[in-house]
Amino acid sequence: MFRWHSLRRTASVARRSRRMPTLVPLLLAVLALAAVAGSGAAAPAGAAEGQATWAVHVTLAPTWFDPAETSGIITPFMVLYALHDALIKPMPGNPMTPSLAESWSATKDGLSYEFQLRKGVKFHNGEPVTAEDVKYSFERYRGASAALLKGKVARVEVLDPLRVRFVLKAPWPDFMTFYATPATGAAWIVPKKYVEQVGEDGFKKAPVGAGPYRFVAFKPGVELTVEAFDGYWRKAPAVKTLVFRVIPDESTRLAALRRGEVDVAYSITGPLAEEVKRTANLRLVPTYFTFTTWLLFTEQWDPKSPWHDKRVRLAANLAIDRAGINGAVYLGLSKLAYSFIPQGMEYFWTPPPYPYDVKRARALMADAGYPNGFDAGDLTGDTIYGVAIGEPVANYLQQVGIRLRLRPMERAAFFQEYGDKKLRGVIFSGSGAPGNAPTRLEQYAVTGGRYVYGTYPEVDGLYGEQAKEMNPRVRQQILHKMQQVIHEQVMFGPVIEPAFLNGVGPRLEVHGLGMIANHAYSGPYEDLRLNKR
Amino acid sequence: MKRFIVKRLGYALVSLALLSLTIFLFVRLTGDPAVLLVEPGASKADLEAIRSQLGLDRPIWVQYGSFVSSLVRGDFGQSFYYRTPVLELYLSRLPNSLLLAGAAMAFSLVIGIPTGIIAAVRVNQWWDSAGKIFALLGLSLPSFWVGLVMILFFSVYLGWLPSSGSGTVLHLVMPAFALGWYFAAAHMRLTRSSMLEVLGSEYVKLARIKGLPEALVIGKHAFKNALIPVLTLAGINLVIMVNVAVVVETVFAWPGIGRLLYEGISFRDFPVVQATVLLGGAMIVFVNLLVDVLYAVIDPRIRYDR
Numbered sequence: 001m002f003r004w005h006s007l008r009r010t011a012s013v014a015r016r017s018r019r020m021p022t023l024v025p026l027l028l029a030v031l032a033l034a035a036v037a038g039s040g041a042a043a044p045a046g047a048a049e050g051q052a053t054w055a056v057h058v059t060l061a062p063t064w065f066d067p068a069e070t071s072g073i074i075t076p077f078m079v080l081y082a083l084h085d086a087l088i089k090p091m092p093g094n095p096m097t098p099s100l101a102e103s104w105s106a107t108k109d110g111l112s113y114e115f116q117l118r119k120g121v122k123f124h125n126g127e128p129v130t131a132e133d134v135k136y137s138f139e140r141y142r143g144a145s146a147a148l149l150k151g152k153v154a155r156v157e158v159l160d161p162l163r164v165r166f167v168l169k170a171p172w173p174d175f176m177t178f179y180a181t182p183a184t185g186a187a188w189i190v191p192k193k194y195v196e197q198v199g200e201d202g203f204k205k206a207p208v209g210a211g212p213y214r215f216v217a218f219k220p221g222v223e224l225t226v227e228a229f230d231g232y233w234r235k236a237p238a239v240k241t242l243v244f245r246v247i248p249d250e251s252t253r254l255a256a257l258r259r260g261e262v263d264v265a266y267s268i269t270g271p272l273a274e275e276v277k278r279t280a281n282l283r284l285v286p287t288y289f290t291f292t293t294w295l296l297f298t299e300q301w302d303p304k305s306p307w308h309d310k311r312v313r314l315a316a317n318l319a320i321d322r323a324g325i326n327g328a329v330y331l332g333l334s335k336l337a338y339s340f341i342p343q344g345m346e347y348f349w350t351p352p353p354y355p356y357d358v359k360r361a362r363a364l365m366a367d368a369g370y371p372n373g374f375d376a377g378d379l380t381g382d383t384i385y386g387v388a389i390g391e392p393v394a395n396y397l398q399q400v401g402i403r404l405r406l407r408p409m410e411r412a413a414f415f416q417e418y419g420d421k422k423l424r425g426v427i428f429s430g431s432g433a434p435g436n437a438p439t440r441l442e443q444y445a446v447t448g449g450r451y452v453y454g455t456y457p458e459v460d461g462l463y464g465e466q467a468k469e470m471n472p473r474v475r476q477q478i479l480h481k482m483q484q485v486i487h488e489q490v491m492f493g494p495v496i497e498p499a500f501l502n503g504v505g506p507r508l509e510v511h512g513l514g515m516i517a518n519h520a521y522s523g524p525y526e527d528l529r530l531n532k533r
Numbered sequence: 534m535k536r537f538i539v540k541r542l543g544y545a546l547v548s549l550a551l552l553s554l555t556i557f558l559f560v561r562l563t564g565d566p567a568v569l570l571v572e573p574g575a576s577k578a579d580l581e582a583i584r585s586q587l588g589l590d591r592p593i594w595v596q597y598g599s600f601v602s603s604l605v606r607g608d609f610g611q612s613f614y615y616r617t618p619v620l621e622l623y624l625s626r627l628p629n630s631l632l633l634a635g636a637a638m639a640f641s642l643v644i645g646i647p648t649g650i651i652a653a654v655r656v657n658q659w660w661d662s663a664g665k666i667f668a669l670l671g672l673s674l675p676s677f678w679v680g681l682v683m684i685l686f687f688s689v690y691l692g693w694l695p696s697s698g699s700g701t702v703l704h705l706v707m708p709a710f711a712l713g714w715y716f717a718a719a720h721m722r723l724t725r726s727s728m729l730e731v732l733g734s735e736y737v738k739l740a741r742i743k744g745l746p747e748a749l750v751i752g753k754h755a756f757k758n759a760l761i762p763v764l765t766l767a768g769i770n771l772v773i774m775v776n777v778a779v780v781v782e783t784v785f786a787w788p789g790i791g792r793l794l795y796e797g798i799s800f801r802d803f804p805v806v807q808a809t810v811l812l813g814g815a816m817i818v819f820v821n822l823l824v825d826v827l828y829a830v831i832d833p834r835i836r837y838d839r
Contacts (some may be wrong), residue, residue, distance in 0.1 A: 059796050061616070062616055069616070071579075091744050142586070144579050145578075146582065147582060148578065201617070204616060219794065221622075244776055245698065247698075247786040248786060248792070249783055251784075252684060252696055252786060256696045256697055257686055259689060259692065259696055276594075412564045416564060492698065
């Protein structure tokens, strides 16, 4: 239709041109433009078009529109990547990509970090992004690890409108991990003047950022609509409108995807994932973030418990068919885990895999004095992963004589009791908290950690050593050694790094899933492209 | 009569006061909301910071006092999850719930009442058996299953209706049916039994002896009298539909109060749960009060204060 009108208009213009020769150059230009429009060629840069819609599995919260409220879960970044931008953030191929800051440097003593901001970058309301906004955003940040981060930073100095310096109280090797990764939202910049003008609540109702998409509308519990911001510094987005629609039921998400009402359906599991795989035009795309699952043998430090014997813990590890669980529960798309630290985390050490070897496991049990096995009490986990993965794990352990009773608990209650050290027997644990290997070690393997039921002196010693080490190479060696000790002690029974499975429809040529490492959702949004057909 | 109304109003206020205390305490038994707002593995400091932000680090009686004093001012607090005033959230969802409940109620009455009348008039015949099967299915098939089957059939295979969401009449069709079927079955059964009772009464027999046409006997003499209990039940059911259509609203991603309550419970969003339960309770108390007053107006024997 558009082509036909274009051609007719063009012909009419051409007829008139014979009567008005002075307008020839102008008409030629019009003809050229019409030809381009009619040919269906790619739109020129900056001319975003079309709409892409996501079926989101969780209820969108306005707190996710405000980087200051980032609460230590990966989900808000689904929205932050659209509305806002950070000084440094994970992008395809680089977990610390200079974004609003074009470069940064650290002093040799590790006491100060300086960021050089990009010139000419503007917020959606036209105000420039300045060092003052960076300082304000940091000071305003009150989300996950805010106390830790602010406790380490002595002051933030604005050197000039495009230069800002963070001065630390003492050298802290993890400053960039906490400042410039999803471990916090402190490096995501908000416009100081605008926030002060509209207030905290006003900002959540009408957020203004420096991201590739600007806020259009939010209906709580229904959907969020954002529109391409042509002035985005990296590139103008190609898709004009993005809609994030909340569809809590998994089957309904799939139905919406099959009908073409949405282009991406997040979190499709089990038989429904198989259906996506079978359906022509749909794709099943796994993504991974820093989430992994493992067993904690809580009684290994009790000399009276069978778990005290390392051979029993090793037998348990050899009795689990991780590939079998992966195939049955995740269509083979998850990653097998041999460490309680996810493979994508900084300072991860690759341990030798535990083979599925029931014969050897039984022999180890007999050597340890349990040829007929033993009653191992409860296998406690949450009602999601603790059942989906915990149940097959309990069955595998049963075949070597480790008899466990599956005890699923409501998620929050489970983590409460886990943290309060009230659980006994074996715990089916899991974590998706962002950070790096030391942050994971601190929470789960080092004395004083919230989920630590016991540890080994060498682990504690090495942890203290690495915390003071500013040389990344030396620090890596210490952290690798630490993980090696944990592996040798068979402290945990790693099981699987569950994949986050998503359905993708035919309209999106570039869907963005899996492009950013350790990010479960689509991104970067400015890179998305719709199919031309 | 005036004294009767004042007394009933007093009972209603006491009921709501007790409900506010009960829901305030019960919702806190579900556990700590801070744990659900962070990723497993969050530090103790982060959890404490969240508790402090939400005001949960204060003693429980201080929290209740603050809740009641805000309530008196018409302030239901701020949602932990949405960080917006709960009343604003509730009012934004209320029109959707009223629309869905209205459509489902209309459907349930349009289907339930005629089938109930036919089943009563043709008692123990083919129509009656069909009606019983309809009622049995309506009451026993879970609405989530009905909803999912409808989505599969009408959205995915036939492509006639949108699978979820709101905004157009087409969006309303499936959720209204899924929600209304259960109530249609209930209304059908009550209409049938009520009609059977009335059809066996002396005045209906007299009307028939007088030779009135059967349609007039059923339509004018029997149906009008049989309708009273059905409409009373429909009134209460309408309030239930508005407030607790959780499953249907979740399956169809319908942004109503039922889903708000579900979200509130899922996230341990205490202010949201408190407000939805309290406002839902207020609706039920109000409808009951209205019914009591209407009964008292209709039947002087009920005005027992005399």
